[in-house]
Amino acid sequence: MRDDTSLTTDRRTLLAGAAATAAGALFAPARARAADDLDPVRKALAANHDAAVKRLQDWIRLPSIAAENRAMPEGAAYMAKLATDAGFQTAEIVPTRGHPGVFATLDAGAPRTMGIYFMYDVKQYDPTEWSSPPLDAALVDKPGFGQVVVGRGAVNQKGPQATFLAALHAMKAAGRKLPVNLVLVAEGEEEIGSPHFSDIVTTPQVLAALRKCVGVIIPTGWQSPATGGVEINLGAKGVVEFELVASGEKWGRGPREDLHSSQKARVDSPAWRLVAALSTLVTTDGNTPLVDGFMDRVRPLTPRERELIRLASKNLSEAEAKRAAGVTRWIDDLSWEQALERLAAQPTINIEGLVSGYTGPGGKTVLPSRAVAKIDLRLVPNMTKDDSIAKLRAHLDKRGFQDVEVNVSGGYDPTETAEDSDLVRAMQATYTRFGVPTTLYPRLAGSWPGVTFTGAPVNLPAGQFGLGHGSGAHAPNEYFVIKSSNPKVMGMDDAALGFVAFLEEIARR
Amino acid sequence: MRDDTSLTTDRRTLLAGAAATAAGALFAPARARAADDLDPVRKALAANHDAAVKRLQDWIRLPSIAAENRAMPEGAAYMAKLATDAGFQTAEIVPTRGHPGVFATLDAGAPRTMGIYFMYDVKQYDPTEWSSPPLDAALVDKPGFGQVVVGRGAVNQKGPQATFLAALHAMKAAGRKLPVNLVLVAEGEEEIGSPHFSDIVTTPQVLAALRKCVGVIIPTGWQSPATGGVEINLGAKGVVEFELVASGEKWGRGPREDLHSSQKARVDSPAWRLVAALSTLVTTDGNTPLVDGFMDRVRPLTPRERELIRLASKNLSEAEAKRAAGVTRWIDDLSWEQALERLAAQPTINIEGLVSGYTGPGGKTVLPSRAVAKIDLRLVPNMTKDDSIAKLRAHLDKRGFQDVEVNVSGGYDPTETAEDSDLVRAMQATYTRFGVPTTLYPRLAGSWPGVTFTGAPVNLPAGQFGLGHGSGAHAPNEYFVIKSSNPKVMGMDDAALGFVAFLEEIARR
Structure with missing residues (x-):
C-alpha cells in the first residue's frame, strides 16, 4: 500500500504496548478458539500449504514496478490468472492511460457481495541492502517469528493477498461454498499514488459490480508481534x-x-x-x-471520536509508541492522549x-x-x-x-467508514472470534486510496482486514510470516482461515 | 585555484565587454609590441616549445587529487623535480598533517627575490562528461582559439604554472641571467580549501625565505578572448x-x-x-x-575604491556580465555601477x-x-x-x-594588496608593455588563499599574474591555449615571455 510504512509503523506503535494493557479477557490463543466448524477448511489449508507458499513465492519473483515501467502488462496478466485460478469466473484487464488494472468477479450465487482491492505492483528496491535477494522469496527462519518468506512485496501486499487467494483455494478444495460473491479490483500503480485507479473503478462494468458490494477490503497481515492485536481505523487522512x-x-x-x-x-x-x-x-x-x-x-472530532481516542490512550503504550517512532518527546510535550488526538485530527x-x-x-x-x-x-x-x-x-x-x-x-482526499457499518462490525466479530484484541481508532494518520471506494460514485465502506504478520514494507528484508513460532501472531494458513471466517461473517449480516 | 570558477567567471564577466568600451590606445597586437630585447628568449621559447608542451602534458597525466587521496606523495615529488629541472637549486618536500607541500629556492645572486605560489593538485573530474579524456592532455584545435591542450588542470593551474617553468627553461637556454631570485611554495590541497597551507608557509625556513620577497604571484592565464584584457584585483573576499x-x-x-x-x-x-x-x-x-x-x-569602501569601481563601470559591459552570469536583472534592479560596487563591497x-x-x-x-x-x-x-x-x-x-x-x-580571511605596491605596479607595467588592456578593481568577489601571504606573519603583496588563456576550471573539457589563432590572446610561448618581462619589471623597481 502506498502508505504502508505509515500503516505498519502506526500499527506497531499503537499496538505494541497493548500486551501490557489490553483486557486479558479478549485474548486467547488463536488455535484453541478456532477449533470449530472451520476445521474442514483448516485441513484443506494444511493440505494445500506448499502450493499456497509456492504461489506467493512465484508472485514475488515477478516484480511489477510502475515507477520503472517494469513488467506491468505481465503483472496484470499474472494477476488475472491468479484470480481465475482461485475461482473467479471472469477476470479482465482494464486498460488505463497509465498501467492496466484487473477486474474479476466470482458469482457464488450468494445474496451478498464483497469487494476486494488488490495491488499487483511493488515498491522499488536496492538488492545490495538486502540480506537475502529481494526476488528469491527465500524461506528463512526469523528468530521470534518462525518461518518467513523474505522478498519485495512479501507483506506489501502480495503476502496478505496470496493468503486471501489461499483461502479461496482451500474452500474450493474443502467443497465449501463461498458465502459471498466477490468483486476483485486490482491496480498496478499503488506505489506511485494510484493516479488512474479511480478511472478503473469508474469503468461502467466495474462500477456496476462494486455497487452491489457490502464494502471493500484490502487484505493485510499486520498483527502486532507483541500482542497479536490489530487496529481498526474508521478512516484515514x-x-x-x-x-x-x-x-x-x-x-x-x-x-x-x-x-x-x-x-x-x-x-x-x-x-x-x-x-x-x-x-x-x-x-x-x-x-x-x-x-x-x-x-x-x-470537521472537529465528534464526541465518539474523542471517546475512541481516550480509550485508545488507555489501551496503548506511549513508551512503545515513542520507541517505535524514535522520539523522546511529542511536539509541545503533549500528553499521550493529546498526541493520539493530534495524530487523528491534525x-x-x-x-x-x-x-x-x-x-x-x-x-x-x-x-x-x-x-x-x-x-x-x-x-x-x-x-x-x-x-x-x-x-x-x-x-x-x-x-x-x-x-x-x-x-x-x-x-x-481523506476516507471515512462508519463504525456501525456491516464491514466494521464484521471485522470486529471476526477478530473477536479468533481472540485477537482490537483497538478502534477514528482515523489512520497515514493514507490509502480508500476514498476511491468510500467517496462518490462508489460510496462503500472500505478498510483493511487481515490476520498474520509481516513487516519491512518499502524497506530491505521485507518479510511475511509463513509458519509462526510466535503464539501471538498467526501463520499463513491460520491467517487464510481468518479470511474465510470474515467472509462468512459478512454473509451472516 | 579553489575559487577559480569565480575568478574566471568574474573575469569573463568583467572583461568580455571591454572590446566595445576599452580605450583603443591601450591595445596593440602583442607580437608587434614585444619585438624588442626579449627576442633571444623568444627564440629559445620557440626552440623549446615541444619540450615545454610535453612537460605540461606529462604533468596533466599525473593528477594529484587531495579529496581522493590520489597520487599525493607522487605529485609532491614531481613538483619538486619540475622545480629542480627548471633551475631551482633546492627543492624540498614539506610534510604537513595533511598532504605535503614543496618549498624550492633559486638563488640568482640578484638583489630582489620574487615569491611564486603553485598548486600541484587538481579538481576531481568525471571522465564521462569530457569530449576528450581528461588525462590524455590531447592537443586539439579549438575553433576561435587555436591549438589547445584539453585535460584536468589545463588552466587550473598546471597550464599557467608550466608556462612559468617554460620561461625559466628558456632563459637558461638563452643564457639570460634570471633578474630576480625565486622562492617557490607549492601546496597539494588547494582544491580542498588549503587547510594546511599556512603551516607550510610558516615553516621556519619557508617563512624566512618568503620574508625576503617583494611579493607573491600565482601564475594565471586568464586573458579575455574578446579583448585580450586582464583584470588586476587589489584583493579578494x-x-x-x-x-x-x-x-x-x-x-x-x-x-x-x-x-x-x-x-x-x-x-x-x-x-x-x-x-x-x-x-x-x-x-x-x-x-x-x-x-x-x-x-x-x-570597512567601508575608500574614495579610491569607489573611483576604481566607477572607472570599471565605464570600461566594462553590463550586458556581457549579465549574459555570462545567466541573469537578466541584478538584485533590486541595481544599476551597473551599483552592481559592481556590491560585488566588491557586500x-x-x-x-x-x-x-x-x-x-x-x-x-x-x-x-x-x-x-x-x-x-x-x-x-x-x-x-x-x-x-x-x-x-x-x-x-x-x-x-x-x-x-x-x-x-x-x-x-x-579576505586578502588585500596595495595599488601602489611594487607587485601591482610591475603587473601594470608588464601588461602595458604587451599592449594588454587592464582593469583595476578593488576586490575580487571570489576568494583565494592570498591572505596566507598578505596576512601575518608573511605580510607580502600577493596576486595573480599571467598572460595566455584557458577556461573550464572545475568543469569538463578544461583547456589551455598552446598556439593561439585569436589575435587577442597569447599562446603558451608568448605567455611565457610575459613572465620573463614581469620578473625583469620586478627587478627594475
Missing part, C-alpha cells in the same frame, strides 16, 4: 504530495544555471526565495499550518525533502539556480486535495510568490 | 564554508531516523527547524545578512545547497531526521572567518537554536 520549486527560470531573477557563489553579492538566490516562501507556510515551530484558509474545512504540512544546488559531501561554492522542497499534506475530513492546493496557491500568490511552483505529483 | 545542520539527534526533538510523514502530526521536524533558523539569517529577499553584528567590522550569506530527507525523483512520505544547508560566507576587510562564525553561533544561540550545528569545513 488524505494526502497530497507536491514539489515547491523556486527557480531563476520562473522567477526572472537569479541565475538560470548554477552560478559561482561570489555572484550572490549582486544576484538573487532561488534557494533563499524558497526558504522565504516555506517560512510562511507553518508556525516557526513547524507544527501548525498557516496557509490562508487551510483549516477552514476541518492536518499537517510536512517537508519530505529539500534539494538545491550542491548536495554531495563537503561544500561547493555555487549559487543554485533552483531549489525544491518536497512536501506532503495530510488532510482530515472535510478537507480535499483540490481545495488545499488551491488555498496554497492563493496563499503564495498573495505574498508575491507567484513564481514559486506547486507541482502536485499525487494524492487523494 | 574571504570565504567560509560550513554546513548548518538541524537534527533530531542534537535537538532532542523530532526523529532520530527518517520517520513516516504521517507522524508529523505529533513529531517535530528538523527540516522545518532548519527553515526557521535559516530565515533569521538574511532579509526575506535573501540579499542582506541579518546575523547580529555580522557587518560590524566591515558581504554575503549564500546557500550552496540544501539536503534533507528524500532527494530522488518524485516524493516519498518521510519526516526527515536531519536537514542540512550548505552555506558560504563572503567576507570583506576587516571581517574575519573566526569572528564571523562566532557571531553566527551567538545569533543562533540567542534565538534558541543552540542545537543547530555550524560545521565549518574551510575558509580564510
Whole structure:
C-alpha cells in the first residue's frame, strides 16, 4: 500500500504496548478458539500449504514496478490468472492511460457481495541492502517469528493477498461454498499514488459490480508481534504530495544555471526565495499550518471520536509508541492522549525533502539556480486535495510568490467508514472470534486510496482486514510470516482461515 | 585555484565587454609590441616549445587529487623535480598533517627575490562528461582559439604554472641571467580549501625565505578572448564554508531516523527547524545578512575604491556580465555601477545547497531526521572567518537554536594588496608593455588563499599574474591555449615571455 510504512509503523506503535494493557479477557490463543466448524477448511489449508507458499513465492519473483515501467502488462496478466485460478469466473484487464488494472468477479450465487482491492505492483528496491535477494522469496527462519518468506512485496501486499487467494483455494478444495460473491479490483500503480485507479473503478462494468458490494477490503497481515492485536481505523487522512520549486527560470531573477557563489553579492538566490516562501507556510515551530484558509474545512472530532481516542490512550503504550517512532518527546510535550488526538485530527504540512544546488559531501561554492522542497499534506475530513492546493496557491500568490511552483505529483482526499457499518462490525466479530484484541481508532494518520471506494460514485465502506504478520514494507528484508513460532501472531494458513471466517461473517449480516 | 570558477567567471564577466568600451590606445597586437630585447628568449621559447608542451602534458597525466587521496606523495615529488629541472637549486618536500607541500629556492645572486605560489593538485573530474579524456592532455584545435591542450588542470593551474617553468627553461637556454631570485611554495590541497597551507608557509625556513620577497604571484592565464584584457584585483573576499545542520539527534526533538510523514502530526521536524533558523539569517529577499553584528567590522569602501569601481563601470559591459552570469536583472534592479560596487563591497550569506530527507525523483512520505544547508560566507576587510562564525553561533544561540550545528569545513580571511605596491605596479607595467588592456578593481568577489601571504606573519603583496588563456576550471573539457589563432590572446610561448618581462619589471623597481 502506498502508505504502508505509515500503516505498519502506526500499527506497531499503537499496538505494541497493548500486551501490557489490553483486557486479558479478549485474548486467547488463536488455535484453541478456532477449533470449530472451520476445521474442514483448516485441513484443506494444511493440505494445500506448499502450493499456497509456492504461489506467493512465484508472485514475488515477478516484480511489477510502475515507477520503472517494469513488467506491468505481465503483472496484470499474472494477476488475472491468479484470480481465475482461485475461482473467479471472469477476470479482465482494464486498460488505463497509465498501467492496466484487473477486474474479476466470482458469482457464488450468494445474496451478498464483497469487494476486494488488490495491488499487483511493488515498491522499488536496492538488492545490495538486502540480506537475502529481494526476488528469491527465500524461506528463512526469523528468530521470534518462525518461518518467513523474505522478498519485495512479501507483506506489501502480495503476502496478505496470496493468503486471501489461499483461502479461496482451500474452500474450493474443502467443497465449501463461498458465502459471498466477490468483486476483485486490482491496480498496478499503488506505489506511485494510484493516479488512474479511480478511472478503473469508474469503468461502467466495474462500477456496476462494486455497487452491489457490502464494502471493500484490502487484505493485510499486520498483527502486532507483541500482542497479536490489530487496529481498526474508521478512516484515514488524505494526502497530497507536491514539489515547491523556486527557480531563476520562473522567477526572472537569479541565475538560470548554477552560478559561482561570489555572484550572490549582486544576484538573487532561488534557494533563499524558497526558504522565504516555506517560512510562511507553518508556525516557526513547524507544527501548525498557516496557509490562508487551510483549516477552514476541518470537521472537529465528534464526541465518539474523542471517546475512541481516550480509550485508545488507555489501551496503548506511549513508551512503545515513542520507541517505535524514535522520539523522546511529542511536539509541545503533549500528553499521550493529546498526541493520539493530534495524530487523528491534525492536518499537517510536512517537508519530505529539500534539494538545491550542491548536495554531495563537503561544500561547493555555487549559487543554485533552483531549489525544491518536497512536501506532503495530510488532510482530515472535510478537507480535499483540490481545495488545499488551491488555498496554497492563493496563499503564495498573495505574498508575491507567484513564481514559486506547486507541482502536485499525487494524492487523494481523506476516507471515512462508519463504525456501525456491516464491514466494521464484521471485522470486529471476526477478530473477536479468533481472540485477537482490537483497538478502534477514528482515523489512520497515514493514507490509502480508500476514498476511491468510500467517496462518490462508489460510496462503500472500505478498510483493511487481515490476520498474520509481516513487516519491512518499502524497506530491505521485507518479510511475511509463513509458519509462526510466535503464539501471538498467526501463520499463513491460520491467517487464510481468518479470511474465510470474515467472509462468512459478512454473509451472516 | 579553489575559487577559480569565480575568478574566471568574474573575469569573463568583467572583461568580455571591454572590446566595445576599452580605450583603443591601450591595445596593440602583442607580437608587434614585444619585438624588442626579449627576442633571444623568444627564440629559445620557440626552440623549446615541444619540450615545454610535453612537460605540461606529462604533468596533466599525473593528477594529484587531495579529496581522493590520489597520487599525493607522487605529485609532491614531481613538483619538486619540475622545480629542480627548471633551475631551482633546492627543492624540498614539506610534510604537513595533511598532504605535503614543496618549498624550492633559486638563488640568482640578484638583489630582489620574487615569491611564486603553485598548486600541484587538481579538481576531481568525471571522465564521462569530457569530449576528450581528461588525462590524455590531447592537443586539439579549438575553433576561435587555436591549438589547445584539453585535460584536468589545463588552466587550473598546471597550464599557467608550466608556462612559468617554460620561461625559466628558456632563459637558461638563452643564457639570460634570471633578474630576480625565486622562492617557490607549492601546496597539494588547494582544491580542498588549503587547510594546511599556512603551516607550510610558516615553516621556519619557508617563512624566512618568503620574508625576503617583494611579493607573491600565482601564475594565471586568464586573458579575455574578446579583448585580450586582464583584470588586476587589489584583493579578494574571504570565504567560509560550513554546513548548518538541524537534527533530531542534537535537538532532542523530532526523529532520530527518517520517520513516516504521517507522524508529523505529533513529531517535530528538523527540516522545518532548519527553515526557521535559516530565515533569521538574511532579509526575506535573501540579499542582506541579518546575523547580529555580522557587518560590524566591515570597512567601508575608500574614495579610491569607489573611483576604481566607477572607472570599471565605464570600461566594462553590463550586458556581457549579465549574459555570462545567466541573469537578466541584478538584485533590486541595481544599476551597473551599483552592481559592481556590491560585488566588491557586500558581504554575503549564500546557500550552496540544501539536503534533507528524500532527494530522488518524485516524493516519498518521510519526516526527515536531519536537514542540512550548505552555506558560504563572503567576507570583506576587516571581517574575519573566526569572528564571523562566532557571531553566527551567538545569533543562533540567542534565538534558541543552540542545537543547530555550524560545521565549518574551510575558509580564510579576505586578502588585500596595495595599488601602489611594487607587485601591482610591475603587473601594470608588464601588461602595458604587451599592449594588454587592464582593469583595476578593488576586490575580487571570489576568494583565494592570498591572505596566507598578505596576512601575518608573511605580510607580502600577493596576486595573480599571467598572460595566455584557458577556461573550464572545475568543469569538463578544461583547456589551455598552446598556439593561439585569436589575435587577442597569447599562446603558451608568448605567455611565457610575459613572465620573463614581469620578473625583469620586478627587478627594475
